[in-house]
Amino acid sequence: MKAIKLPRLPDWLTPIALFGVVILAYGIYIPWMGMYGDDWIFLLNQKVFGPLGFIPFFASDRPFSGWILVLTSFLARDNTWVYQVLGVLLRGLDVVALWWLLKVIWPRHSRQALWAALLFAVYPGFVQQFIPMEFSIHFFVLGAFLVSLGLMVQAVRSPQRALPRMTLAVLCAAGMFSIEYFVGLELLRPVILWLVLSGETPDLKKRFVRLLKYWLPFLVVLAAFFIWRVFIFKFHFYQPALLQNFIATPWETLLHLGARILADSYKTALLAWLQIFNMQMGLHTLLLFLPVVVAGLVVACFIILKLPEGKIAAEDAKFSARWKWIWPAGLVCLVSFFVAGIPIDIPGVPLEVYFPWDRAVLPFMLGACLFLVVLLEFIPPRIGRFALAVLLSLSLGYSMKNARSYINDVSLQRDLIWQMVWRAPQIKPGTLLLFENLNLDHLYDNDFSPIVNWTYAPGLAANPIPYRLFDLNKEQQSLDTFLDTFTTPDIPFTDTYDTFTFVGSSANMVLFSYDSPGCLLVLGPQNDYLPHDIPREAAIQRLTNPDLLLPNASPAVHPPLYLAKEPAHTWCYYYEKADLARQQKDWAQVVTLWKEAAGKSYSPVTSNEFAPFIEAFVQLNNWDMARQLSLQAKDITQNFTRKGTVDQFCLMWDELAQRLPVNVQNPQALGKIKQELGCQIQ
Numbered sequence: 001m002k003a004i005k006l007p008r009l010p011d012w013l014t015p016i017a018l019f020g021v022v023i024l025a026y027g028i029y030i031p032w033m034g035m036y037g038d039d040w041i042f043l044l045n046q047k048v049f050g051p052l053g054f055i056p057f058f059a060s061d062r063p064f065s066g067w068i069l070v071l072t073s074f075l076a077r078d079n080t081w082v083y084q085v086l087g088v089l090l091r092g093l094d095v096v097a098l099w100w101l102l103k104v105i106w107p108r109h110s111r112q113a114l115w116a117a118l119l120f121a122v123y124p125g126f127v128q129q130f131i132p133m134e135f136s137i138h139f140f141v142l143g144a145f146l147v148s149l150g151l152m153v154q155a156v157r158s159p160q161r162a163l164p165r166m167t168l169a170v171l172c173a174a175g176m177f178s179i180e181y182f183v184g185l186e187l188l189r190p191v192i193l194w195l196v197l198s199g200e201t202p203d204l205k206k207r208f209v210r211l212l213k214y215w216l217p218f219l220v221v222l223a224a225f226f227i228w229r230v231f232i233f234k235f236h237f238y239q240p241a242l243l244q245n246f247i248a249t250p251w252e253t254l255l256h257l258g259a260r261i262l263a264d265s266y267k268t269a270l271l272a273w274l275q276i277f278n279m280q281m282g283l284h285t286l287l288l289f290l291p292v293v294v295a296g297l298v299v300a301c302f303i304i305l306k307l308p309e310g311k312i313a314a315e316d317a318k319f320s321a322r323w324k325w326i327w328p329a330g331l332v333c334l335v336s337f338f339v340a341g342i343p344i345d346i347p348g349v350p351l352e353v354y355f356p357w358d359r360a361v362l363p364f365m366l367g368a369c370l371f372l373v374v375l376l377e378f379i380p381p382r383i384g385r386f387a388l389a390v391l392l393s394l395s396l397g398y399s400m401k402n403a404r405s406y407i408n409d410v411s412l413q414r415d416l417i418w419q420m421v422w423r424a425p426q427i428k429p430g431t432l433l434l435f436e437n438l439n440l441d442h443l444y445d446n447d448f449s450p451i452v453n454w455t456y457a458p459g460l461a462a463n464p465i466p467y468r469l470f471d472l473n474k475e476q477q478s479l480d481t482f483l484d485t486f487t488t489p490d491i492p493f494t495d496t497y498d499t500f501t502f503v504g505s506s507a508n509m510v511l512f513s514y515d516s517p518g519c520l521l522v523l524g525p526q527n528d529y530l531p532h533d534i535p536r537e538a539a540i541q542r543l544t545n546p547d548l549l550l551p552n553a554s555p556a557v558h559p560p561l562y563l564a565k566e567p568a569h570t571w572c573y574y575y576e577k578a579d580l581a582r583q584q585k586d587w588a589q590v591v592t593l594w595k596e597a598a599g600k601s602y603s604p605v606t607s608n609e610f611a612p613f614i615e616a617f618v619q620l621n622n623w624d625m626a627r628q629l630s631l632q633a634k635d636i637t638q639n640f641t642r643k644g645t646v647d648q649f650c651l652m653w654d655e656l657a658q659r660l661p662v663n664v665q666n667p668q669a670l671g672k673i674k675q676e677l678g679c680q681i682q
Contacts, residue, residue, distance in 0.1 A: 087132025125272030336367030
């Protein structure tokens with residue numbers, strides 16, 4: 001009995017199949033996604049100033065980038081899922097553009113073009129796909145660059161239609177004015193032109209003349225960009241550290257640059273792929289990982305085997321035939337690794353394959369994916385098929401793990417902002433919100449400030465913004481200067497972030513700590529005993545004023561967008577409400593909240609969270625209950641403020657005893673509690 005052989009699929013299904021892989025890698029997670037990174041400041045800018053507000057927003061940094069977000073924001077408004085869809089769409093279009101470009105350059109090697117495009121679709125070195133507003137600019141310009149290369153090659157091959165294609169190609173190349181990430185790849189043009197012309201113009205002199213003829217318009221655009229960026233617009237955010245160092249120490253700078261090129265090439269071409277083999281994960285993640293990998297393997301095999309571009313021609317069995325593609329493709333890879341990093345090497349931007357510095361790998365993606373296909377060509381094609389299918393399936397699994405971290409971050413965002421609302425129904429405008437740590441994976445202080453302003457100032461329509469948030473533990477070039485502002489009483493403070501301005505002073509600030517799964521803590525004189533990650537935070541804590549957190553919401557506040565759904569009232573709800581009641585010295589309400597939480601089997605996660613309840617019971621002269629809670633806190637003291645000890649809890653009792661009114665002081669009961677805690681009795 002003969003085996004049934006399924007027919008190959010038609011050519012036009014290849015772009016659809018490539019889009020399908022992109023959707024499988026990123027699109028299926030959109031319903032659970034939120035917004036992250038700089039997308040929050042973009043959303044607030046759009047809310048306050050409208051879509052046209054992106055023009056001044058980017059004026060100081062990338063003045064030609066704003067129009068891209070103007071177009072997308074008119075379409076999406078504040079529908080975050082639309083931005084996620086647009087992000088996946090742009091990624092898919094770039095994948096198809098790369099597949100088309102490689103087919104145009106090497107028409108007889110469509111299999112290699114398909115393989116490179118598939119790898120480009122799931123490339124694991126870039127993990128910020130789910131930050132769509134920010135990176136829509138990058139993928140738009142990258143797609144325009146790939147199309148520009150393809151149109152240029154078509155113009156060379158079809159001189160009778162060269163003018164319209166070259167015109168459009170030059171216009172697409174001008175996308176570098178929007179964002180400079182891919183400007184180094186422009187130096188691939190003469191290499192690609194030389195390879196294309198080698199088959200049409202054997203004479204070296206004539207080939208060189210034709211190369212200059214076709215390259216000249218793009219060279220003019222590149223030179224115009226260089227003059228504009230360096231001498232007219234200049235450097236506003238990042239400084240040209242590489243050029244400055246070269247003038248001071250040329251040989252050392254060149255050696256450092258060479259080492260960086262090698263390191264960046266290794267990270268983007270090898271390390272990025274090696275991380276997909278990391279199988280360290282929790283059971284729940286593993287249960288999701290396995291079916292994704294299996295489904296990915298099935299899809300990958302189907303595409304590789306059944307698409308026309310995936311077929312193995314008879315001549316592919318001979319390495320000599322494959323070598324005709326390997327050496328020119330390898331040359332393109334080699335050159336791309338040298339030139340891709342130019343826009344990040346000059347200002348010294350770090351490159352890593354993890355958040356947030358994975359953004360620097362974007363110009364390396366083309367070379368990294370093509371390089372892997374080159375490596376696969378050194379093994380027999382049928383084995384290469386299997387290796388490619390495994391790489392694709394594991395990359396899809398890695399994408400799932402990455403997506404899950406973003407989905408989890410949505411819960412943390414909602415958890416944090418609602419804990420703030422529960423603890424502070426309103427915050428006095430002009431307040432600096434300082435965080436000892438901001439435990440969010442894909443959000444920094446610049447990114448959470450928009451959420452706070454959107455929540456507490458829903459009618460915000462102009463500058464200045466009423467709130468500014470800072471994470472004291474984030475790495476800053478001038479941390480000491482930054483902390484000086486907040487350790488000196490009543491120092492005016494003005495901060496400008498793109499189109500937003502904040503005006504405040506060190507007299508109006510509140511210090512928080514958030515370390516999930518623990519609750520949001522307000523740090524002030526009432527808990528001066530807590531340890532700190534930065535020693536000078538103790539001085540900041542003594543200057544903060546929790547009374548800026550107002551107990552009554554007027555006007556009503558509400559978290560934005562998908563964060564607006566209030567979480568279930570579990571332990572942290574009762575803790576935040578109790579801490580607010582402690583601020584108002586409503587001790588009976590604190591005790592009531594403890595009893596309600598205990599009745600629902602909710603209990604503190606860290607020892608810190610016992611503090612308001614212990615104080616309430618003492619203030620109400622219930623020393624026995626305070627003793628019971630203190631002993632319970634001792635049992636979980638290993639979780640105390642991340643690195644706390646029993647000694648810290650003893651200090652809490654010392655400070656509490658000093659605040660007690662005379663009518664509730666009980667030295668005997670206090671001594672007994674401290675003795676049972678193991679405190680040193682003086």
